[in-house]
Amino acid sequence: MVTAPFVVAPAIDFAAVRSEFGLDDGYPADALAEARACTDRFGGDREDRTDLALVTIDPPDSMDLDQALHLERTAGGFVLHYAIADVYAVVEPGGALEAETHRRGQTFYLPDGSVPLHPRELSEGTASLLPEAIRPVVLWRIEMDERAEPVAVTVRRALIRSVARLDYAGVQRDTEAGTLHPSIAALPEFGRLRAVAALGRGAIELRLPEQDVTPLEDGWTLTVQPRTDADDWNSQVSLLTGMCAAQLMLDAKVGLLRTLPPADEDAVAALRRTATALGVPWPDDVQVGAFLAGLDANTPSTLVLMSEAPTLLRGASYATFDGELPGSSLHGAIGAPYAHVTAPLRRLSDRYTTEVCLAVSAGAAIPSHVRNTLPVLPKIMSSTDSLSGKVGRACIDLTEAVVLSSRVGQEFDATVIKEATDRRDAEVFVAAETVIAPCAGKPPEGERVTVRLTGADPAARKVHFTYEFARA
Known part of the structure; x- marks a missing residue:
């Protein structure tokens, strides 16, 4: 019986996938020139927060670093400073680069490299929160109580300097060794409290085997990427910020939300029938999210249930609104309203939602250019989300076929x-x-x-x- 992994021969033509889906690394000359010459349009209106010992947590080979954080445990709870690359400040409204990023929508990731939303000179250089580089950012400050629930939120422009570039596996090792960087020493406690809060909201997290195509010295192999506690804790930072952003926009009655209907009742009933058939206990008073979270990841029955669980969460969309609240503001998987604001180097919508949050936090008028752009974003993001999924699946399908x-x-x-x-x-x-x-x-x-x-x-x-x- 075959049990050992098989290494793929080096000749996998991912370029064929790029061609099939119309992905192109090249940029129009005028857009590229703008990226190379970009300057901070808000350079004279920033708070100097280079005193904050912010750190980034990303995969080790990432260069497009959108976020840096500093998390402090206080007598009353926590204070999170979350710095997000200020892309709106360096992409000229109405310019060639903005037009090209609207065409692309987001960064696409393939095993042999990404097709970036922005030219690499910007996304992996002048705008990336690389260590020891002073960068313009949008700085979120979120005060929390003892349960890590937000009690006060401010958003402003600042200058920061990341002091360390960390990765998930290293953060996990440091946690186990008791040597976490001081800037994130409170991350495990924060992450666990936020996970408890998520279950209380009825959040639903799916844990299917996450296939990935991994390069080796002599080829490629398929792997399941291990998800560490550090991944989950860091994810809670982004989720919290996105929920705070959604609330700011809902309070102001203008913005763009990422939405998902609540779990379909028929799908929940079908999942219960499957659990019963597999002999997996599911008490009547346990919500579906808590049930899935409590499953043993190493059993065949969990694989079956997790493979069926995506039917619970269908109908993801974007809701833009201005003057009236959207018909539905819920993100069913999160159990709360949610907005994308934390990855503007990789996702177009975040550039504009961040500007809404800045204006609302400051009690200022939302720039007309931003307000006029919001209605066009749902179509761009929905179509490129779908394309991203197809590209990822095509790369895995190709690799599976070559492997075997x-x-x-x-x-x-x-x-x-x-x-x-x-x-x-x-x-x-x-x-x-x-x-x-x-x-x-x-x-x-x-x-x-x-x-x-x-x-x-x-x-x-x-x-x-x-x-x-x-x-x-």
């Missing part, structure tokens, strides 16, 4: 995560190869089985297995 193309006919251990229906085959997860693929033969859902690889076509980006017999 020479192994047709071999047998693999697999977990059945979706049963077959009249309209589709079952779906299996082959952990040794980090592959999720269709499987003929009606294997039993939730079981560990032996499957045979019956197809792997790199040109079509398709892999297929067949279930022939139960595992001994």
